[in-house]
Amino acid sequence: MAITAPQQSLYEIAIEQFEQAADLIGLEDELRQILRTCKRELIVHFPVEMDDGSVKVFTGYRVHHNLAAGPAKGGIRYHPNVTLDEVKALAMWMTWKCAIMGLPFGGGKGGVRVDPKLLSPGELQNLTRRYTTEISLLLGPHQDIPAPDVNTNPQIMAWIMDTYSMHRHGGVGVPAVVTGKPTLLGGSAGRLEATGRGVVFAIEEAAKTYQIDLATARVVIQGFGNAGSTAARLLYEQGSRVVAVSDSRGGIYNPRGLDIPAVMAYKQQTGSVVGFPEADPVTNEQLLELPCDILIPAALEEQITEHNASRIQARLIAEAANGPTTPEADRILFDRGVIILPDIYANAGGVTVSYFEWVQGLQHFYWTEEEVNSRLRTIMTRAFHAIHATAERYRVQLRTAALVLAVQRVAEITRLRGIYP
Numbered sequence: 001m002a003i004t005a006p007q008q009s010l011y012e013i014a015i016e017q018f019e020q021a022a023d024l025i026g027l028e029d030e031l032r033q034i035l036r037t038c039k040r041e042l043i044v045h046f047p048v049e050m051d052d053g054s055v056k057v058f059t060g061y062r063v064h065h066n067l068a069a070g071p072a073k074g075g076i077r078y079h080p081n082v083t084l085d086e087v088k089a090l091a092m093w094m095t096w097k098c099a100i101m102g103l104p105f106g107g108g109k110g111g112v113r114v115d116p117k118l119l120s121p122g123e124l125q126n127l128t129r130r131y132t133t134e135i136s137l138l139l140g141p142h143q144d145i146p147a148p149d150v151n152t153n154p155q156i157m158a159w160i161m162d163t164y165s166m167h168r169h170g171g172v173g174v175p176a177v178v179t180g181k182p183t184l185l186g187g188s189a190g191r192l193e194a195t196g197r198g199v200v201f202a203i204e205e206a207a208k209t210y211q212i213d214l215a216t217a218r219v220v221i222q223g224f225g226n227a228g229s230t231a232a233r234l235l236y237e238q239g240s241r242v243v244a245v246s247d248s249r250g251g252i253y254n255p256r257g258l259d260i261p262a263v264m265a266y267k268q269q270t271g272s273v274v275g276f277p278e279a280d281p282v283t284n285e286q287l288l289e290l291p292c293d294i295l296i297p298a299a300l301e302e303q304i305t306e307h308n309a310s311r312i313q314a315r316l317i318a319e320a321a322n323g324p325t326t327p328e329a330d331r332i333l334f335d336r337g338v339i340i341l342p343d344i345y346a347n348a349g350g351v352t353v354s355y356f357e358w359v360q361g362l363q364h365f366y367w368t369e370e371e372v373n374s375r376l377r378t379i380m381t382r383a384f385h386a387i388h389a390t391a392e393r394y395r396v397q398l399r400t401a402a403l404v405l406a407v408q409r410v411a412e413i414t415r416l417r418g419i420y421p
Contacts, residue, residue, distance in 0.1 A: 103351065
C-alpha cells in the first residue's frame, strides 16, 4: 500500500510562502521569528440558547497575526469547518494584503465553527452577540476591526457593532469598530462593489503594462456572485467581450459575447445563469479552459491546478477569489508566460474600502461613492506598479513579488518600532 505525503495545512502553506519571500530579501532570523508567528490566538467556547429552549456550545476564534502597522483588520466567517489553523493562515495573509496596499492595519481573522444555514434569524443573532461578547476584550476602533467574510454580512456586522457599543459605550454607536456595515449605520458608499471594482482597476493597470487592449479583449469569469458580476458588468461597459460566466450550478458560453445586464437580470429572476438564452452550457471546469484573453476566477479556491494549468488559454489571470490557483499551477503558468494578478493584490479592493469606511467612521464624515471609487483607483494603481517593479527587480512572478513587498514593509516597520521594552 502506497504511503501518500500528508496534505499541507493552510497555515503551513502561508509559512512556506513567507519563507520564500524572506529568503529572497535575506531577512534576518530575528525578524523571521517575529513575522512567522501570530501575536495572539484566542479560542472561546460559549453557550447559545436555541429557539426550542435547548442550549448548544459553539467554538469561536479570533487571531491577531501582526499589529506593527496598526490595529488588526480581518473578517469573521461562520462555517462548520473553521479551525484555528485556517484562521491563523488567513490572519497572516491579511497582514500581507494590508501591507501591499499600504494600509495602516495589521492582519487579523476570526470565525465560529457553525453552519449558519441551520440557525433561525434569532439564533444567529444570539450566537453573534455572544461571540462578540467573548472576543470583545480584543475589539475596538484602534485595536481590532472585524468585517464580513464567509457566511457573514452587513446585518451581522450591525449586531457586532451594537453589542460592542452597548458593552463599552453605554449604547452610543461606535461605527468604526466594524466595517461592511449597512450604510444607515455608517457603512461606506461603494463598499458592496469594492472587490469587483478593485479587480477591474487591477486589470486596467496590467493591461497598460502588458499591452492588452481591453476594448477587444475576451473575458471569462468563473463565479457570478458579488465580485464576479461586478467585474463582468464594469468590463462589459467599457467594451470588453465577456464570453463566459458561471455560478455554482454551471456556466454559459457565447464566443460572440454575452449581454451582461441581461444575464444579471436572468440570474435575479431564476437564481442562476444556467439556461440563459443565446448561450451554450459549459461546466465550471470547461469554462476555465475556454479561449480568452483574461480569466477571472471569482469562485472557490484551488480551481486552477497542475491538472488543467497547461490547458489554460488566457494571457492574464486576475484572482478575484482567494487561493484559486495552486502552487504547482503557479509554476506551470509562470513558465508558460501567463500573467497572474495574485489574490492578495487583485481582490484587495474590499479591505481598501473597509479602510475608507473606518476612516469615515472615526471622523463621522462620509464620502460620496465617486470619492470612494477615485481613492480606490489611486491605491490599486500605486500598488500594482510597486508589485511590478519588485517583480522586475527580483525576476519573479507577481505573486512572489507581492509577498516580497509586503514582508519588506512589515519588517521595516518592525525595525523602526524596535522591540519593547
